Amino acid sequence: ATNGGAVYMGMTKIPSKTTSVTAIFNMTGGVIQNCNATGNGGAVYVDASKLTISGNVEFAGNTAVYYGGAIAAFEKTDSQTQVNTPCVITVNDATFSGNSGASGGAVYVSGSEYTITKTGFTNNTATNENYGGGAIYNTGATGKLESITFAHTDLTPEAFAEIAEAYPQIAMDYTVELLGQTLTADAVELDLSAMTSEDVDAVIGKLPQLP
Secondary structure: OOOOOOEEEOOEEOOOOOOEEOOEEEEEEEEEEOOEEOOOOOOEEEEOOEEEEEEEEEEEOOEEOOEOOOEEEEOEEOOOOOOEEOOEEEEEEEEEEOOEEOEOOOEEEEOOEEEEEEEEEEOOEEOOOOOEOOOEEEEOOEEEEEEEEEEOOOOOHHHHHHHHHHOOOOOEEEEEEEOOEEEEOOOOOOOOOOOOHHHHHHHHHHHHHOO
């Protein structure tokens, strides 16, 4: 699919009318995995619509060439009225793992409203370093996040600190996986006794992500 490897939702013009209608999609439980988009939204693409995800939903291994490895959400401007209609995105109790996109490895939100609670992000990747947002990329959007964990992340402590400073109302944590050890942001020890010569490059690459 070009946009929305599994689900595509968008504003639709009513024939012979000056008004448009928006879509509403509610998903409770389930898994969307290994979907691909050559454009945006590897799993779900939304413009000017309402998306609600709840009840232990998993997005895994989805990819987009451009924005939003799992979910891409955009506002849309009506060509006749020139009125902007945002998306309204609500995610509660979900996991995003192994998703990738050029920007917004898991979620990309532009000019819309979103609320994300009780949600984990693991091994999501923004493939274009000039854009970023391995987990979430927000541009011109109004967002609310609560209880977020970035697990096995590629964030450096400095990058994590910037995120935490930008969202002081959110309880955040992150972990880094190295040599079979899951290290938290406040780790003070690292056991290298089992390291082999093949592990050297991996260790060098991961050390900057530790405090």
